[in-house]
Amino acid sequence: MHRVVALVRPPQSTFELACAAQVFGVERAGLPTRYAFSVCTESPGPVATYAGYDMLVTGGLDALDRADTVIVPGWLPAQQPPSPSVVRALRRAHSRGARVVSICSGAFALAHAGLLDGREATTHWALADQLAGRFPHIRVDPDVLYVDHGDVATSAGAGAGIDLCMHLVRGDQGAGYAAHIARTMVMPPHREGGQLQYSAPPHPAQIDGTLAPLLEWITERLGEPVTIESMAAHEGVSTRTLTRRFTDQLGTSPGHWLLGRRIAAAQDLLESSDLPLDAIAHRVGLSSATNLRRRFLNTLGTTPGAYRRAFRAKPR
Numbered sequence: 001m002h003r004v005v006a007l008v009r010p011p012q013s014t015f016e017l018a019c020a021a022q023v024f025g026v027e028r029a030g031l032p033t034r035y036a037f038s039v040c041t042e043s044p045g046p047v048a049t050y051a052g053y054d055m056l057v058t059g060g061l062d063a064l065d066r067a068d069t070v071i072v073p074g075w076l077p078a079q080q081p082p083s084p085s086v087v088r089a090l091r092r093a094h095s096r097g098a099r100v101v102s103i104c105s106g107a108f109a110l111a112h113a114g115l116l117d118g119r120e121a122t123t124h125w126a127l128a129d130q131l132a133g134r135f136p137h138i139r140v141d142p143d144v145l146y147v148d149h150g151d152v153a154t155s156a157g158a159g160a161g162i163d164l165c166m167h168l169v170r171g172d173q174g175a176g177y178a179a180h181i182a183r184t185m186v187m188p189p190h191r192e193g194g195q196l197q198y199s200a201p202p203h204p205a206q207i208d209g210t211l212a213p214l215l216e217w218i219t220e221r222l223g224e225p226v227t228i229e230s231m232a233a234h235e236g237v238s239t240r241t242l243t244r245r246f247t248d249q250l251g252t253s254p255g256h257w258l259l260g261r262r263i264a265a266a267q268d269l270l271e272s273s274d275l276p277l278d279a280i281a282h283r284v285g286l287s288s289a290t291n292l293r294r295r296f297l298n299t300l301g302t303t304p305g306a307y308r309r310a311f312r313a314k315p316r
Contacts, residue, residue, distance in 0.1 A: 002172060005067035006039045007086070007109075008057060009075065010048040016073035016103045019161035023169060023181060024069075031180050034173055038063060042086055050076070061089040069099045069168070072106035073161065078127055079108075087113045100152050101168070103161030107154045111135045115152050122147050124157040143251060162187070175301035179310060211249050218258060222265050222285045228254045262286055263299050270308040277304055 004024040006017055017039070025037030040059035041047050047057045064070050070093050075082070082090075090113040094100045102110045107123040108131065110116050120139040123131050128142035141147065146155040146164035148171075155164035162185075170178040214235055218226055231254055232242040246254045265284040269275055277289035286292045289304075296304050 001036045002034055002068045003066060004035050004037045004069045004071060005059070005063050006037070006071045006073050007061075007064065007090075008039055008041050008047055008073065009082075009086075010041075011076070012047055012049045012055070013074040013076060013104075013158070014049050014051045015158050016106070016161055019103060019158065020071045020073050020165055022185060023162065023165035026184075028181065028184050031177065034177070040064065042083060061085060064089045064093045064098070065096075067093060067098050069101060070094075072100075072102045072109045074103055074158070075105045075107075075109040078105045078130065081112045082109050090115065094151065097151075099150070099168075101164065102154045103164065104155065104158050107131060108134075110152065110154065111138060116154070119149055119152065120147050121154040122156050123154060126157075170301060176306065176310060179300075179302065179307075211245060215257075219261060222262055223283050224285065226258060226285065259295065259299070263295060266292060266296065266304065267307065270304055280304070 004020065006020050008017060021037060021039075024035040027033050038059055039057050040061060040063035041057045042061055044058050044060050045056070046054040048054050070090065072090075086109070090100060090109065094113075094115055100110060100115055102123075104124050105127055107116065107121055108127075111121070111131065111134070116135065117137045120141055121131070122128070122141050122144050125142050128140050131138065132140040144156065145160040146153060146167060148164070148167060153164060153168065155161045166178055166182060169181060214231060217234060218231065228239050228242065232239045235242060237245075242254060246252060246257060250257055252260075262284040266280055266286065269280045269283065273280075275283070277292055281287060281289050281292040284292075286295055292304055296302070296307070300307065302310075
């Protein structure tokens with residue numbers, strides 16, 4: 001049993017905590033329980049939350065000494081450093097081999113503990129400059145959804161905490177186990193792009209025309225040989241301009257976005273039809289069953305056949 005302990009502090013943001021609890025702390029029918037989830041705090045007792053209620057936390061910092069994974073689900077206000085006791089507890093857990101993870105502003109607690117020095121890390125895009133300015137020895141990436149070094153991992157804004165937790169589950173238990181959890185949460189096992197697509201653009205002029213009509217045009221032609229050049233020609237712009245617009249508005253490249261749509265269309269057909277893999281591959285523009293298998297495995301960590309067996313819609 002893998003022991004996951006969330007370290008909370010008053011006032012605690014409930015959503016970041018819920019991200020970890022929903023992934024690691026819920027028993028699911030038909031899925032063996034592989035995680036034991038608990039919560040601790042520096043001063044056990046009532047812990048105030050930003051949601052307007054207190055929660056009772058009985059575990060103290062010594063719970064971190066028994067954890068296989070320690071999660072800091074937010075650390076607000078971010079400018080307030082953790083106490084020496086918390087810093088020692090985080091360092092002690094990490095030094096004995098526990099994986100230490102932060103969600104959103106929780107990266108600040110890890111930074112104060114020195115666990116991010118010399119490493120790449122991320123946090124909410126609105127806090128990225130503050131993290132980089134305060135801790136110059138950290139390479140802050142404000143775009144990615146999460147960064148995983150194995151022993152230490154950080155995630156972007158609150159919703160990206162789910163992305164990171166699902167990523168950790170995939171690494172721990174495999175893609176099938178993670179996909180089952182994602183199904184019960186009604187969410188994709190893996191999300192494309194970075195957090196740039198959700199942040200406010202620093203210069204409004206960067207978004208000089210919505211991509212929505214182009215994306216609709218592409219989606220209607222997934223089975224055709226759509227290329228970056230044909231996308232740019234349809235828009236009447238250069239490939240460089242098109243790539244910049246995708247980066248500014250979606251946080252990913254045209255090719256990466258197109259592959260994601262093709263994989264998503266293949267998932268739908270695998271779930272809803274009995275079409276052979278070659279037929280599905282041609283319908284979504286992936287040319288052959290071999291290419292579909294390769295792209296599917298690289299993107300989702302599983303094969304089309306395994307995905308179909310897991311998620312094939314059963315007749316009512």
